[in-house]
C-alpha cells in the first residue's frame with residue numbers, strides 16, 4: 129500500500145526510512161503543488177531531527193536534480209569539472225579558479241548562487257563587473273563553455289527548481305542546518321550541470337555554516353559519498369574559515385582581488401586555496417597526473433597570463449567590461465573610506481568572521497531579505513588579521529561605505545569582532561584535509 133504524504137512525514141518523524149520512490153513522489157508532489165509547503169516544512173524538520181541514510185540522501189538528491197533540466201554537455205570535447213564552496217566570508221576563489229582551470233585545459237561549467245546569510249555569493253561578485261550578465265539561457269551557457277572554456281551563471285527555474293523552492297522554505301523554518309538537506313541542495317544543482325566531476329571546498333570556523341571541523345568533516349564525507357552514489361567523481365577539501373579569506377570583503381573589492389590573483393599579485397591564502405582546489409580539478413579532469421603537477425601548472429597559468437586571458441574572454445562573452453581584469457578603476461567605488469584602528473597593543477588572536485560577514489551585510493554588501501538591492505562598492509579591506517602583531521592606533525581595516533552612518537556602524541562592529549592577546553595565537557593550517 130502506497131503511503132500518503134502525512135504517513136511519510138510521520139514515518140520520518142518516528143525515525144523510519146523512506147524508499148527512494150517515496151522520496152521521488154514527495155519531491156515531484158512538492159514541485160507540482162500537490163504536497164503543500166506546510167507538509168514539506170514538516171518533512172524538513174523531521175529530517176533535521178532524525179537525519180537520513182546515505183541511500184535516502186542519494187534518492188533525495190537525484191529527485192531534486194531531476195525536478196528540472198539536466199544538462200548534457202557530452203558533445204563539448206574534454207572533461208568538465210566544477211567546484212563548489214559551502215560558503216564563507218571573503219571567499220572569491222571561484223572567480224579566479226574557473227579561468228585558471230580552463231586555461232589548463234579542463235572546462236568549468238559553473239552554476240553559482242547568491243549570498244546566503246552572512247556569506248557572500250559568486251553571482252553578486254560577478255554582478256559587480258559593469259554589464260556582466262549571470263542570467264543566461266542554457267544554450268548560451270553551453271556556447272560559452274564550448275568557446276571560452278568556462279561560464280558562470282545563476283540557477284534558473286530550469287535547473288533543480290525543487291531546491292530553489294525547498295531552500296526558501298528551509299530558510300524561514302529553521303531547517304537550513306540539516307546535513308542531508310544541505311547535501312541534496314548543493315549536489316542537486318551541481319549534478320544538473322552536466323559535469324564529470326566536482327571538487328568541494330567545505331569551510332569550517334566562525335565564518336562558515338559548519339563551525340567545527342567535526343561537523344565539516346561529516347558534511348564533506350556525505351557530500352563525497354552521495355556524489356559517488358550519483359555516479360560522479362568528487363573530492364572535498366576542508367578549509368579554514370576562521371578569518372576572512374584574503375584581504376577584501378564586499379563584491380567589487382573581492383572581484384578585484386580575484387583579478388589580482390590572475391596577475392600573480394593575490395593574497396597568499398586565496399592563491400593557496402585556488403591552487404589546491406584547482407589541482408584536484410586538473411587531476412580529476414585527467415590533464416595532470418597528480419596534484420603536485422597540477423599546482424605547478426596553475427602557477428604557470430598565473431605567470432604566463434593565460435588565466436587572465438580566459439577571464440577577459442568569459443567576461444566579454446557574458447556582456448561584462450573585460451577591462452576589470454586589468455583596471456580596478458572600472459569598478460564602482462564607495463564615496464567614503466573609514467579606518468578601523470587597533471584599540472590596544474598586542475597580537476590579534478581571533479577575528480569573529482561571522483560578525484565580519486554580518487557587518488558586511490549591514491553595510492549593504494549582502495541581503496537580509498531576498499528583495500534587498502546590493503551595493504557592489506561597499507565592503508572592507510583588511511590590513512591586519514589573526515596572528516599579526518599590532519600597535520594601538522594602527523589601521524586594521526579600511527571600511528568602504530556609502531555614507532558616514534553606515535561607515536561608523538561598520539567600524540563599531542569590526543572593532544567588536546577583533547580579539548587581542550599578549551602572545552601570538554597558535555598557527556593553524558589553511559587546508560585542513562582532503563576527503564575522498
Ligand code: URA
Pocket residue numbers: 214215241304309310311313314
Ligand atoms: N548551500 C546550498 O546551496 N544549499 C544549502 O543548503 C546550504 C548551502
